[in-house]
Amino acid sequence: MRVRTRLAVGAGTIAGHASRLAGRGAGDQISGRVMLGVDPELIAKLARDQRVVLVSATNGKTTTTRLIAAALEAEGEPVVSNVTGANLTSGVVSALARARGPGFAVLEVDERVLPRVYDALRPELLVLGNLSRDQLDRFGEVHVLSDRWRALLAANPEQVVVANASDPPVVWAAAPARTTWLELGTGWTGDSATCPQCGALLGWNDRGFACPNCGFCTPETAHRLVGNHLELDGATIPLRIALPGRWNVDNAALAIVAATRLGVRADDAALAVAAVESVAGRMATYTVPDGRTVRVLLAKNPAGWLEVLRYVQDVDTAVVLAVNAHVADGKDPSWLWDVPYELLAGHAVAAAGERALDVAVRLRYAGIDCLVERDVMRAVARIDGPSVTVIASYTQFYGLSRRLARASRAARPASEPERPA
């Protein structure tokens, strides 16, 4: 490393440690910001020795990133990754700075940041999952993002991409590149009413979408996810993953296809992916002092909520809905009315978080009685049920994971090994 590069990394690392000691989070955002302040060219310099894989999507990018990293690590490859979900420029720099030599850098990138860091990172592989409405009051429209991604790839048509063939804005974005398409099946369509190419109303059929006006449609591909089986390069690979929920099967499939494009055998990738139990505290389980198990799920937007509710629907658990409306959550929680909370019928439910009352009114009209308790830890303690599942919006999620981990440590004898990892 050149002097300036070393200086930048050193200063940033110290800032990150200081932030961690002060209890202000994992420190990746702040350490990266300091590094970039000392050397603005740092990203390109650090990325030069790495085989860079970028992962972007509205939902699932942290998990998909972790799963790709797991598949590469199982091969014995050195991997750096922004495992804490710090996915802005600063988080990317922090992750790259941890590399101790040439290897893989598997990086999740915020979907708005992707075009800005692309040139500096020159990824070997780009993995694109899905685009849906997220924090509407802040960032505007899905098709604007999709257009930006497309412009980026039109300028870089040699880019190797693995992309979800079932998501219209992603297909529109990835079409100009050298893309391997994976058909994941129809998920959330609430934000894909109109054709990204011509603006007409999109039609949907068994195979996916098709525009009756201009012909824009689900691309032909032999790679698809059917139930819990991944059909890839003529083989059928069963997916039995430790992570809960349908949405994680999608993430796993995407990660396995990505790993195979990097030279990992599909069976090996599937094994490594299957073993991952928790990602950056998401999907983690804790044991609270009353002995019950608490699982925390992050849901950031209507598409994410739908997936999480479909999972919880079949689990015998009390449910705490913890919702804030800060910038990172979206300041307007009107999306509550697009989410089918009716799926929670039959569960004991509590409304928590700063917007507990919005949640409670929404639940009233879903025919669900609920406990209203703003403090989520108290809501967990007060609600009846064999176990508790907390579904949290973004800013509720992070503080909660810390508090539950603390409660969890207090709940078990010192001799027992701690979970989760």
Added chain:
Amino acid sequence: MTGTGRGTGTGRGTESTLRVGLVYPELLGTYGDRGNALVLVERARWRGFDAELVEVAAGDPIPDSLDVYLFGGGEDDPQTMAASGMRASANAVRRAIDGGAVVLAVCAGFQLIGTGYVDAGGEVIEGIGLVDARTVAGAPRLIGEVIVEPEPSTGLPTITGFENHGGRTKLGPGVRPLGRVTRGGGNGIGAVDGALAPNIVATYLHGPVLPRNPALADLLLTWVTGGPLEPLPSVLEEALRAERLAEARLTGWRARARDLRLERG
């Protein structure tokens, strides 16, 4: 309430089903607009009415047989598409209103039941002209909590909502607004929000607006059923309203304090 009650001017009967129409939810549903439909259906059912939510899918003609027409918010392209569908069905909607149906139009929906919308690129999207109101895209975008003191004739308490739009809507001569804006932007012209016409309420307020303002929901139901409605318990709604109104006042004061600091340099 399909059938005989129509056009009598004394309500639409209680024998048949109240049909709450959610128009083009795929296009005009950006801000939880489904919530407005859900609230009307449930509040009718809680009072013993048969009520059903009828979705009018984008591309389908809008029938004249609905009792409530909900036009919600939407992004630019979907709004343009919704406009052409609405224009094709404008006569059906007018017939229904003449027969006693009611309309709630929110944000993009408000712009489209007006006479027209001039978008940021200068392109004109013709509305269906249920109210004399013309909108021009403007800046800055108006985002945040809003408080509206409604027209006294409505008998409504203070209205709370959240706005997120770039529209500047000018009401025609003699058109009454829904109310006076005391926090937030509303129509962006003349410190008022929305528009009122016989059997029509238009507003920029999301939230959605009816869950936060059950009295407004009940006003629409009163219009369509033609009679006074029994009150419903609304402890949660009142708590939510109090919280949102306090928040809007607080952010209003914060903004003023910030402006003062800026002025003093």
